[in-house]
Amino acid sequence: MSGRPESRAVEGYPARRLLVLDDDAAVRDTIALMAKRLGAEVRACSTLVEFEALLASFGPDLLLIDLMMPEVDGIDVIARLGPHCKAAIYVMTGADKRTFEASRGVLQAAKAEIAGFLHKPFSARELRQVLERASIALPDASPLLLRDRSADLLSPGEFEKAARSGQIGPYFQPIFYADGLRLKGFEALLRISGQSTGYFAPQYLEQLVHDDDLSTSVTDIVIEKSLAFLADLTTAPDLSISINIFGVHAVADGFRERLAERCAHYAIAPSRVILELSEATLFEFDELDFRKVTQLRLAGFGLSIDDFGTGNSSLGRLASLPFSELKIDKSFCLALPGSESAEAVIEACMGIARKLDMTVTAEGVEDGAIAVRLAAMGCHALQGHFFGQAMPAQVAAQWVRAGCPGKPA
Ligand code: G
Ligand code: MN
Numbered sequence: 151m152s153g154r155p156e157s158r159a160v161e162g163y164p165a166r167r168l169l170v171l172d173d174d175a176a177v178r179d180t181i182a183l184m185a186k187r188l189g190a191e192v193r194a195c196s197t198l199v200e201f202e203a204l205l206a207s208f209g210p211d212l213l214l215i216d217l218m219m220p221e222v223d224g225i226d227v228i229a230r231l232g233p234h235c236k237a238a239i240y241v242m243t244g245a246d247k248r249t250f251e252a253s254r255g256v257l258q259a260a261k262a263e264i265a266g267f268l269h270k271p272f273s274a275r276e277l278r279q280v281l282e283r284a285s286i287a288l289p290d291a292s293p294l295l296l297r298d299r300s301a302d303l304l305s306p307g308e309f310e311k312a313a314r315s316g317q318i319g320p321y322f323q324p325i326f327y328a329d330g331l332r333l334k335g336f337e338a339l340l341r342i343s344g345q346s347t348g349y350f351a352p353q354y355l356e357q358l359v360h361d362d363d364l365s366t367s368v369t370d371i372v373i374e375k376s377l378a379f380l381a382d383l384t385t386a387p388d389l390s391i392s393i394n395i396f397g398v399h400a401v402a403d404g405f406r407e408r409l410a411e412r413c414a415h416y417a418i419a420p421s422r423v424i425l426e427l428s429e430a431t432l433f434e435f436d437e438l439d440f441r442k443v444t445q446l447r448l449a450g451f452g453l454s455i456d457d458f459g460t461g462n463s464s465l466g467r468l469a470s471l472p473f474s475e476l477k478i479d480k481s482f483c484l485a486l487p488g489s490e491s492a493e494a495v496i497e498a499c500m501g502i503a504r505k506l507d508m509t510v511t512a513e514g515v516e517d518g519a520i521a522v523r524l525a526a527m528g529c530h531a532l533q534g535h536f537f538g539q540a541m542p543a544q545v546a547a548q549w550v551r552a553g554c555p556g557k558p559a
Pocket of ligand 1: 323339350394456457480484513514515516533534535536540
């Protein structure tokens with residue numbers, strides 16, 4: 151796709167360039183007609199060959215792609231576009247609701263940024279809305295246009311340098327009890343200091359996973375700074391700190407002893423420290439690792455199973471380990487409005503947690519209605535942008551001392 155001319159030059163309303171891929175001629179014609187009326191330039195096609203040719207020659211800034219076509223698979227087409235596709239992608243489909251949701255999930259997992267979905271049959275009004283929103287959107291400010299996050303990304307070398315020079319450390323995101331009134335604690339989240347985006351790219355985590363030395367020292371820094379942060383909050387002696395730990399570190403020789411020693415140093419009860427292990431790590435654990443994890447719990451630390459619902463662990467494994475908390479992955483909470491399958495997963499999580507005597511924290515709570523819904527479903531604690539972003543230690547500490555101003559009423 152690299153030969154494609156830069157097509158970002160959308161000069162004011164409504165000079166849009168729309169490319170439609172659909173096997174249904176009637177749909178193509180209708181869309182083309184409406185889009186032309188709205189002043190957009192349109193090309194429509196029904197095959198992958200035509201589509202890729204037009205992508206290069208026409209340079210669209212808006213794509214409307216059908217997911218279900220007899221000869222081309224819409225998901226493959228979108229996956230082939232890759233993360234650098236600068237056109238806003240709209241997906242159309244007539245699939246049933248669950249297939250539609252699954253397709254949406256697959257596209258998200260493939261990191262395809264989809265600007266919107268149109269469920270067929272859609273009304274002329276819905277289509278007009280998409281075209282109008284896209285048409286009036288300004289090229290730079292528009293959330294409909296794809297942001298190329300790789301632009302902010304540090305190279306592996308830069309990342310390593312930042313990590314080695316102590317520029318990588320924890321920020322603290324508040325976690326509230328489900329009543330939304332009382333602060334329960336914080337989760338320590340890795341951030342690169344000086345980067346205002348607050349974005350810690352998955353590529354960085356990958357790099358840490360593959361560099362044992364680097365990840366060990368980053369983990370040590372996070373633990374030390376997290377405990378110091380908690381110890382500093384003398385007016386709030388019950389707050390907890392949740393720390394993400396790679397499975398390999400949690401079960402490494404001496405980890406438990408060192409952590410217990412650091413807690414004693416700061417006079418922090420181990421029960422205030424919650425170690426978050428991602429569900430995926432359970433998959434890799436053997437007998438000895440199970441023993442180490444159990445010993446962490448026996449030493450009094452909280453054990454949380456993170457990103458629950460996304461890993462490969464079996465329920466049997468979950469049940470045989472003494473986790474004290476289950477953290478529902480944010481993807482389910484984000485999808486909660488309108489997604490019956492997300493709701494079903496969350497309810498199943500609640501059921502398992504209740505039986506296994508675990509508390510449940512939901513993450514990715516972005517608005518009040520979802521918070522209320524999750525609380526009604528029985529979640530114990532809530533975390534997400536609705537309650538607060540991750541903050542540097544100083545800022546978080548001041549915020550606690552000031553009585554958490556701005557927290558939801
Ligand atoms: O892997 P883990 O689930 O611990 O990661 C938590 C991540 O979720 C962090 O990177 C954090 O920035 C992000 N996060 C926290 N709250 C929200 C939220 O409300 N919405 C979204 N989309 N992400 C969030
Ligand atoms: Mn986590």
